[in-house]
Amino acid sequence: MRLEYFQMIDRVVAFDEAAARLEAHSTVPEDSPVFEGHFPGHPLMPGVLLTETMAQASGYLILGLCRFSHMPFLCGVEKAKFRTFVGPGAPLAITATRIHEGSGYAVTKARIASGGKAICDAELMFRTMPFPEGLGARMREQAASLGLEVEDVQNDA
């Protein structure tokens, strides 16, 4: 997890296409400039970055399910709950499940736990659109580096 680069997922550990579910792991870094402000002398993982972590897990889930035919862009966050604090070094187990596949959009339910304890959860909506030129190949590359490899249905590289 590299907060300054918005790289929130360390590893995709399971992708279940039939269940439309993805599991990922990350570890909150021990040090980050983010913690200098949030908060001075009392480092806590910001809720917006936990939301981004759930969004990225959901995004990789949608990419896997559509086999990289479309790019998911976050467009809605509903029912977000932050249940306890997370600090540096915490291992995170992130799960995302698609709860609705619409035409041009998808909705997921995502949650994060640490040491079996619920950290946060939310319902996320994504607009799914054709990849901007060149992005498809980069996303496939990035997903593969995290352990998510599925056959794609098109190639815009």
Next chain:
Amino acid sequence: MASTFETVADIIAETADIPRDQITPESHAIDDLGIDSLAFLDIAFAIDKAFGIKLPLETWTQEVNDGKVPADQYFVLKNLCARIDDLVAAKTA
């Protein structure tokens, strides 16, 4: 049982925070009610759930962008409701 229009109007009022009495069957979702494309996704999600259907938004958008169908056919509420009724009928047929 609420009519399709009543259900859709209630969804739009709640989702887009538009006064219910401003929403009529003649209202154009975009031109009259000011609903943008992202906000319409929330409405589509609520409609999909309420009626157990999948609004074919991508197809509709493509048809409108290609000039094959005027946007009114999908986004004036009485027309949208007729499409929903067709999708519900097709599902149960």
